[in-house]
Structures are given as structure tokens and as C-alpha cells.
Amino acid sequence: MAGRTVNEQKIEVRSVTTAADIGVCSLLFIHADQKPNWPELQRTLAGKSVLTVSDFEGFAVSGGMIEFTQLDSRIGVLINTEAVTAAHLEVQDRLLKLARTVTPAAPGR
């Protein structure tokens, strides 16, 4: 993906290990191994227009924006539209048609 372009913007791929290293980015993919660190990451990213994507279970309901999951042995997409809106981002209708929308879990659950 590195060096390719999307919407006339060049894609730069960086690996980060701590929240402090995130800096400025458009999309943050969170590896399943980083699930324990997700709450801290979420606080760091609060208010920033960063699209969060992951493939660990429960990501979308816990405040993540896009979760890749398995639906009938195939890749499915779960989208937390509230989290997306809170980050001042927008999901295209054509993607929403292919995905399932989820609502975030209530705090404390």
C-alpha cells in the first residue's frame, strides 16, 4: 500500500507501538494483539478525526469505528456510525449498504 495514492493523497504506512507515537494520521489499524491497550488508545484519539479499524471482536461496540469480522465464513463489516460521527467523519452510503451498523455498548458494561 505504501506509495500508492487515494484521492490524490499518497499513502504512508507507519508502525507504532505506543499511543504517544501515533501523531498525525488518517487511519489507525489496531492489531488484535493491542486489544488490552484499546481503552487508552481511545482516550488518546478522542476528538481527533482518525478512522479506527480493527479485526478483534467487540471493537465496534466498544467505540471503534470499523470492525472486520466473520459473517457466514466471509469477511463482514461492522460500523459504529456514532463513533464515526463523533470523529467528524462520514461513511459513504455505498459502504453502509454492505455493512451492518452497531450501537456502542453503554458505559460500564
Next chain:
Amino acid sequence: MPQLSLRRTLLLIVGTLTLFITLLAAKDVYGDWQRLTRIRALRDAAVSSDQFFDATQKLAVERDVALSMLYAPDSETIDELRIRLKESRQAADAALRATVAELKQYTFPDLVELRRQVETHLLVIPTLRPEIDHEVDLLPEQRNRNLPDRWSGEVTALMSATENLWIGFVSHFTDVDPIVTQHLLFKHLLRTITDYTGRERSLVGRLIAENSDPTPEQIGQLLRGRGIVETDWQMSRMLADQSGLSPAIGPRYSDASSHYFTMRDMLQNLFYVPDARHGATYPIGVDLWFELSTQASDSLGALRESSISETRNYVEGLITATQREITIQASIFLLALMLCAYSFTIIIGRVIRPINNMAGALLQATRGEPVTFLPPTGRKDEIGILANVLHAFQQNVEHIKRTSVQLVTSQEHLRAVVDTAVDGVILVETRKPESIALPGFRLA
């Protein structure tokens, strides 16, 4: 050969020069006007060419969606694609209608047969659509196994016929401007890329819908298509650089090629390698596959729109430049005519006529007729100098005449004295009174 007068010689020279300049300027104006007409025709042809592109692209999408539905094993997949099929049919019909209507204004004889072939294939499409609608509602094992190949064959044949028609059509405009020809070739390469990525989309969609592995023939088909597409990407890059398209379309080109190569990487290990999935289910469904491939197709569409816009701007620039040339040539032509007319007037009025008048007056003078050379007022040129000289000459002549008259008068007076003298005339030199001269006598 009788010698021409100065007036006629000058008239001949000025007239010949005027005619020469007029013919040269008129030739340039005519040439530019013909070029302007051709460029305008090229502009309209570029629009028609874009409609060809649009029509084949829409047909490809309809082909691929219908094929995926015909191979889909479950009603859920079919229902997901139903709306997309309906939209693609409407888009394809509209694009084809526009293309056929656009072509009617061109009466090139060599397009008649090519157009007939397109229209023949066009007639088959509406007959197959109801069959497809009927078959997709049946269970997979009840469906007509020949229909997918028939459908694919007819649509692909229609697209090939349309492409041949496009080639025949564009060949009439390749001698107008080399840059625009390169632009048209660029779009042709884009069209080929779109066609073959569409075929890949269709085949992959079918494999996903059936959840089957590609056969060696299908892998061969995919590899052939990929070879054509990647060669065309390279050639299109060269054409974009050579024709000056690159600065305007660079970002869109980068997006479209990035999208293509990202999709290629996604498909490589699953569909270009025999038995790659090892019996497992393909990771994405046919709806997600069509969405991903449509986004790549949209990137190509954006690139195409960008190149269309750039071609349009370039052609409009050509038209403006040619119109400006015509205006300049016509202005030079008129200026040359005016200069020639002015030269003619000046030469006749300020050179020939005064010389003729002077010559006439001198002739009169030689015949003893009274002539007056008036002094020129304000002319300091050669004619003015000549007129001054003639005036001075006339003054001298008048003076000589007057002097001559005086001499004659004196002579007559003297003769009268001599004739009437009785004894003779004594010439006395007042300074030497001693020397007195008598006629017939000489004193010592």
C-alpha cells in the same frame, strides 16, 4: 513591343503586387478556415468518441453483474445484485442510445457496415434480458447452462463491434492534430483497461458466487487479460507524457493505477493460483467484491473524465488560436490592400499627374504658347525641386525675353539714329578725347 508609359508601368507593378499579396493572404486565410472547420469536427468527434467509451463501459458492468447473478448459488446474492443489474441496464441503454444518435450525423461510407454490425448485436441484447430475469429466479440446477456463455458472448461481441466502429470513426480525424490523436489513443487504452478489468471482475464474481476454483483455462484467461491491462497501463503513461496530458491528469492517473495494482495484489494469491483456497470459502461475498471492483472502476472513470476535460480544453485552445490566426491573416490582407491602394493613389496623384502636367506645359512652351510654372507651395520632395527649377527656368526665360526686347528696342533706336545722321557718327571715347574715330577714317 510598344513601350509602356510610366503610369501604366507603375499601375502594372502595383496591381501585380496587390494581387500577389492578396492571393498569399487569401490562401493562408482559406487554409486556416479549413483547419478551423476540421478542428471543430474533431471536437465533435472527440465527444462522440467519449460516448463510445461510456457505452462500452456501461455494457461491461451489465454483463458482469448479470453473469454473477446467473452463477449465484443463493437467492440472497441474487437479491443483493438485482438493483445493481437494473441500474446498469438503464445506464447501458441510455449510453447506447446517445452513441447511436450521435453517430447519425456522420455519413462516412466505411462506417455503414460497422454500424450495421453494432445494430445487429444491439437487437439481441433486449431479447436476452428477460431470459436472464427468468433464469436467476430458478434454482441453480434448473438454470440454462448455455445462457451465461450466450450472454457473455453477445455482449462481448457488441463491445468488440463498438470498438471496431470507434476505430473506423476516429481514423477520419487522425490527420487534424497529432496531440488530439494521442489523447484519443490514450482514451482507447483506458477503454481497453476498463474492458479487461471488467472481464476479470465478471470471472472473479462468478467464481465467488459459485465458490469454485478457477480452471486452468480461466487462469489463462485472467493472465492474458492482466498482460493486456498492464501493457496498456505502461503505454498510457507514455502517451500521457508525450501528449502533455500528464500535468492535468497526473493525480487521477496515480489514483486509478494505485487502485488497479492494489486490487491485483488482492486477487493474485486467490484467483491466479490453482487451488489457492484449498476448498475454503472465499473471504468476501460477491456484493463486497463488486463494490471493491466498482470503486476501482470509478477511479478509471474519474481518470477518463479528467482526460476528457483536458482534451476539450486543448481543442478549444486550438480553435481559439486558429481563429486568432484567421483574424491576423485577414487584417494583414486588408492592410496590404489598403497600402496598395494608398500607394497607387500617391503615385498617381503626387508623381505621375504632376510630371504629366509639367511635360504638357513644357510642350506648350516649346510651341511658343504662354505657360506659367507656378512655384510649389510646401513640397520639398523631388517633384517640388523640379517645379522650383522649372519656375526658376521660366523666370530666367522671362528675364531673357525682357532683355531681348530691350536690346531690340535699343538696336532699332540706334539704327534710326544712324539712318538719319548726315555726316557720320563720331565715336568718342571719353577717356581719350584725342582718339576720335570717324567712319572710314582712322586717326594716328
